Amino acid sequence: MKKCKKCPSKSVLTDDEIAKMVDEIKGMRGIRLVDEPEYGRRLKICEGCEKLEDGATCMLCGCVMQVRAYLADGKCPYPKGGRW
Numbered sequence: 001m002k003k004c005k006k007c008p009s010k011s012v013l014t015d016d017e018i019a020k021m022v023d024e025i026k027g028m029r030g031i032r033l034v035d036e037p038e039y040g041r042r043l044k045i046c047e048g049c050e051k052l053e054d055g056a057t058c059m060l061c062g063c064v065m066q067v068r069a070y071l072a073d074g075k076c077p078y079p080k081g082g083r084w
């Protein structure tokens with residue numbers, strides 16, 4: 001079993017849980033989000049990345065990609081400058 005470097009145990013989020021987290025981020029004031037084309041571009045890169053676990057968790061930072069990719073200030077932690 002692979003473990004997230006930030007979490008004590010492996011946990012897999014359901015699609016509903018991820019959707020709820022995304023909705024919460026979109027509803028927060030003061031959080032700058034990227035537009036839909038940029039969001040889709042980022043997710044597509046993550047989907048092809050070997051560091052993505054269970055379709056949602058980046059094993060380098062422990063973030064839920066569907067949330068992090070929405071953040072205008074979010075950066076990919078991949079070594080040497082990130083992938084997005």
Ligand code: SF4
Nearest residue numbers: 046049052058076078
């Ligand atoms: S944020 Fe970067 S390192 Fe993490 S899964 Fe996406 S592309 Fe890979």
